[in-house]
Amino acid sequence: MDWFSFIVAGIMVYVAVAxxxxxxxxxxxxxxxxxKSTVKQGMFPRAENPFKRTLKLGKDSLLFPQVLxxxxxxxxxxxxxxxxxxxxxxxxxxxxxxxxxxxNALGAGGMETLASWVGGAIGISLFIAFTxxxxxxFKSPYRELSVPEDYLLLLLxxxxxxxxxxxxxxxxxxxxxxxxxxxxxxxxxPAFSTAITFSADKWVLDAxxxxxxxxxxxxxxxxxxxxxxGFAGNLLRSE
Amino acid sequence: xxxxxxQDLAVKILDEKTNRQLLYYLDxxxxxxxxxxACHQYVATGDVLYLPASRAQLIxxxxxxxxxxxxxxxxxxxxxxxxxxKLLEDLYRASYACTSCxxxxxxxxxxxxxxxxxxxxxAMLVAIGRGATILGELADAAIMKGENxxxxxxxxxxxxxxxxxxxxxxxGDPAATIPIGKxxxxxxxxxxxxxxxxxxxxxIFHQAKADWSLSLxxxxxxxxxxxxxxxxxxxxxxxxxxxxxxxxQELIISECGHAYRVMxxxxxxxxxxxxxxxxxxxxxxxxxxxxxxxxxxKPGSLLEPVTxxxxxxxxxxxxxxxxxxxxxxxxxxxxxxxxxxxEKQWCCGGGGGLVAESEFDTLRQVSGQKKxxxxxxxxxxxxVTPCENCRLQIEMLNEKNNLxxxxxxxxxxxxxxxxxxxxxxx
Numbered sequence: 001m002d003w004f005s006f007i008v009a010g011i012m013v014y015v016a017v018a019x020x021x022x023x024x025x026x027x028x029x030x031x032x033x034x035x036k037s038t039v040k041q042g043m044f045p046r047a048e049n050p051f052k053r054t055l056k057l058g059k060d061s062l063l064f065p066q067v068l069x070x071x072x073x074x075x076x077x078x079x080x081x082x083x084x085x086x087x088x089x090x091x092x093x094x095x096x097x098x099x100x101x102x103x104n105a106l107g108a109g110g111m112e113t114l115a116s117w118v119g120g121a122i123g124i125s126l127f128i129a130f131t132x133x134x135x136x137x138f139k140s141p142y143r144e145l146s147v148p149e150d151y152l153l154l155l156l157x158x159x160x161x162x163x164x165x166x167x168x169x170x171x172x173x174x175x176x177x178x179x180x181x182x183x184x185x186x187x188x189x190p191a192f193s194t195a196i197t198f199s200a201d202k203w204v205l206d207a208x209x210x211x212x213x214x215x216x217x218x219x220x221x222x223x224x225x226x227x228x229x230g231f232a233g234n235l236l237r238s239e
Numbered sequence: 240x241x242x243x244x245x246q247d248l249a250v251k252i253l254d255e256k257t258n259r260q261l262l263y264y265l266d267x268x269x270x271x272x273x274x275x276x277a278c279h280q281y282v283a284t285g286d287v288l289y290l291p292a293s294r295a296q297l298i299x300x301x302x303x304x305x306x307x308x309x310x311x312x313x314x315x316x317x318x319x320x321x322x323x324x325k326l327l328e329d330l331y332r333a334s335y336a337c338t339s340c341x342x343x344x345x346x347x348x349x350x351x352x353x354x355x356x357x358x359x360x361x362a363m364l365v366a367i368g369r370g371a372t373i374l375g376e377l378a379d380a381a382i383m384k385g386e387n388x389x390x391x392x393x394x395x396x397x398x399x400x401x402x403x404x405x406x407x408x409x410x411g412d413p414a415a416t417i418p419i420g421k422x423x424x425x426x427x428x429x430x431x432x433x434x435x436x437x438x439x440x441x442x443i444f445h446q447a448k449a450d451w452s453l454s455l456x457x458x459x460x461x462x463x464x465x466x467x468x469x470x471x472x473x474x475x476x477x478x479x480x481x482x483x484x485x486x487x488q489e490l491i492i493s494e495c496g497h498a499y500r501v502m503x504x505x506x507x508x509x510x511x512x513x514x515x516x517x518x519x520x521x522x523x524x525x526x527x528x529x530x531x532x533x534x535x536x537k538p539g540s541l542l543e544p545v546t547x548x549x550x551x552x553x554x555x556x557x558x559x560x561x562x563x564x565x566x567x568x569x570x571x572x573x574x575x576x577x578x579x580x581x582e583k584q585w586c587c588g589g590g591g592g593l594v595a596e597s598e599f600d601t602l603r604q605v606s607g608q609k610k611x612x613x614x615x616x617x618x619x620x621x622x623v624t625p626c627e628n629c630r631l632q633i634e635m636l637n638e639k640n641n642l643x644x645x646x647x648x649x650x651x652x653x654x655x656x657x658x659x660x661x662x663x664x665x
Contacts, residue, residue, distance in 0.1 A: 027266070034259040038508040041352065042500065043344060044558035045582065064348045070273050142272045144287040145296070147318040149309075150270055221309045226267040230349045233263050237350035 001191050009209040010190030016213035023220025041239045053238050060234040081129035087122040095182040123165040130158045156215060163208035241324050245367040249322045250305050252366045256359045264351045265299050268292060277346035279586050283606040291343035294333040295356040297326060327369060334360030335371045336599055340551035340586035361466020370465055374592050377461035378470045385477035388455055395455055402434040406441045411661030417441050421452035427487040429454040429478050431627055436493045439650040447533040452485060454478045458498035464592025472509045475501055482516055489517040491524050494648050496552025496626040522625040522649050526562035536656040539572040546575045546619035549584040550626030563649055567623050570656040575617040585609040589632025607636040614642055625649035
């Protein structure tokens with residue numbers, strides 16, 4: 001591993017994960033430590049019992065019915081993006097652990113074909129969704145409502161997705177090499193395989209990891225904390 | 240021009256008012272703009288400042304400047320801003336124009352309550368002497384009345400003489416009285432300024448054989464509209480103390496949406512005490528009387544097509560959707576529902592103190608257009624609503640838009656539909 005890769009795809013990964021975890025936990029602690037107003041929200045109709053309240057919380061936080069009612073295109077891309085995000089998580093998890101039941105069912109070849117198709121679809125979906133979110137910001141009244149952070153965050157995510165798509169889609173996916181890299185990270189001995197080191201894609205992988213690091217580091221300080229706090233907001237509503 | 244001391248004071252207020260709820264709201268808004276279709280003011284004017292997320296963003300800019308790492312390291316990226324003149328002017332318009340209808344909360348995917356931002360905006364402005372003057376004056380007048388009630392008591396009782404005579408005539412009972420200061424009464428009724436919410440309720444209470452007493456104070460709370468919790472608490476405390484002194488079991492708030500919200504949802508948190516009596520909305524009390532058969536209405540006695548407007552503080556923020564509808568339907572031969580209704584009902588445009596602020600008259604008129612469209616579509620000739628602000632606003636819309644409807648309070652509708660033994664009004 002050259003010194004640049006060692007910093008960006010090695011040391012910085014640990015820093016980013018640490019900032020992400022500690023920052024996110026700190027953010028939750030900050031919320032929980034703030035005094036809770038005893039003012040009752042009083043929003044009606046109100047869920048009649050804790051079960052219905054939980055059901056409503058889940059519906060509001062995971063299916064975004066308000067967005068569906070107001071802006072169908074936005075809902076389509078929002079739900080698509082979040083579903084693709086879940087797929088993305090499992091896709092990357094596969095670089096650490098094989099999804100054994102699927103592997104046993106499909107075999108090595110079948111699993112690769114599925115991963116290739118699903119991974120490709122997820123990558124493209126994310127690119128389209130984030131492009132839509134970015135373009136939407138240029139339209140009034142979203143333009144007036146947006147702050148530079150909104151554009152920069154979307155550009156960062158788009159770059160991250162684009163680099164990931166390049167690694168996934170442009171030529172045969174070197175699963176073994178990426179698994180070796182992830183395993184080296186887990187063992188605190190970051191290293192690229194020879195195949196990656198001498199590949200033209202080394203710089204793309206460096207850039208992909210760099211943008212992922214940046215996103216992880218900025219996450220606790222950005223509006224992306226809605227992934228955690230959104231549930232609390234929706235829960236407050238029914239108090 | 241705003242001074243450094245004023246800026247510090249505004250920031251201090253923001254710091255003091257920041258709690259868990261506000262922190263969530265400050266952090267999780269993605270500025271997706273889904274709330275744009277919720278606000279009648281934004282929909283009618285297209286002014287982005289009225290977009291709920293924009294109103295919140297003004298507070299967020301100041302918060303980020305003083306209380307966040309990103310605001311200190313990258314202020315221009317997150318638009319962290321000191322409360323400068325431009326921001327304070329925008330904050331005035333965004334906060335005081337808000338009718339606190341909370342319709343946007345239903346639209347927000349994270350249920351962000353914009354009124355947390357606008358009420359803090361108002362509090363910041365009040366602290367630096369930039370609050371809405373008229374609301375402050377009305378609040379102070381109410382507090383002054385509370386502090387000098389011995390001076391006002393006889394004038395108030397004297398002023399009720401004519402009303403009491405009319406009341407006796409209507410119920411056909413020369414011994415009937417409007418009780419004031421009745422110790423041990425079951426309920427203390429807090430009316431609005433004037434006698435228009437006293438006479439009908441006196442008739443209803445009399446016919447229902449209710450054990451009640453009339454409060455010396457009016458329900459409206461301009462301290463709440465002003466954005467000053469201390470003043471708002473003092474205003475409400477006048478009749479809270481009166482209720483405690485009389486030992487009543489329930490405090491009935493007249494047809495005044497925000498006054499009910501203040502008492503039912505806010506007062507105990509402000510005063511840090513559990514009230515020893517129940518808070519009731521008068522519309523709920525009337526509904527119970529009808530349900531229990533204590534008063535009888537003539538079914539189908541209202542022949543003209545009638546519609547019902549959900550006041551935001553009675554419906555969406557108060558929880559009474561079906562009770563008022565049941566009352567209207569009990570007397571209407573032709574009931575017509577507005578669309579949308581209940582929790583998605585459009586705000587009339589007059590809440591939040593706007594009816595008292597002449598500077599927002601044009602905005603009230605323009606932003607009431609959704610309501611005008613709704614009313615027109617029903618074809619109704621009578622509109623019933625149990626909120627004084629809504630009634631005043633819709634009366635203005637009626638006049639300006641030639642809607643040709645009659646606007647009635649719920650209690651007037653009930654009295655009109657009762658068989659009273661006494662003389663009918665001339």
